[in-house]
Amino acid sequence: DTEVTQTPKHLVMGMTNKKSLKCEQHMGHRAMYWYKQKAKKPPELMFVYSYEKLSINESVPSRFSPECPNSSLLNLHLHALQPEDSALYLCASSQQGQTLSSYNEQFFGPGTRLTVL
């Protein structure tokens, strides 16, 4: 299985709602990522998990809360979002590599298209 799956595909939520995005991979990867992508822009890194521990938080607002329950699953909990948070949210995974020689080749899911009203 060389696939990263994400659910839901589309999500519409109000500013007072609480929702969660889910990501799953069965490639044995020990690093998982959340990215945010606005239209016509490249993906922007939000969080990196390494061996189920948060290793990078790119100064993301606390209304986004990541969680890594196990090595195959990654969640992004959403609460009190703003309309400007509307975007495509991408999950990715890669082999764990601690050295600069590791290529960090990332495999992306199809994304969740989020609209905040």
Add this chain to the structure above:
Amino acid sequence: TQLLEQSPQFLSIQEGENLTVYCNSSSVFSSLQWYRQEPGEGPVLLVTVVTGGEVKKLKRLTFQFGDARKDSSLHITAAQPGDTGLYLCAPRMTTDSWGKLQFGAGTQVVVTP
């Protein structure tokens, strides 16, 4: 964050024409990946280049890594409508902490029949 330039931003060509996309920086890359992203989908890894001067081919796509590892190019020969998409370079800088993949601004390629 290191300065990374990807050009052009947009390319519209006819089927059968060739095109080249460039990715440049003043910093040295330890490696570089090229991705293609279609609308509504996540980026798909095309290739990783590692060695200065390296050339890799993937069907009609040719990837080059500069001798000094500060630039890379993607050349498509005889483009087809299926090549339409957003092409992203993603270098790994020698100074980057592990896990960070910096993406170029992207090149939107449109190939019309």
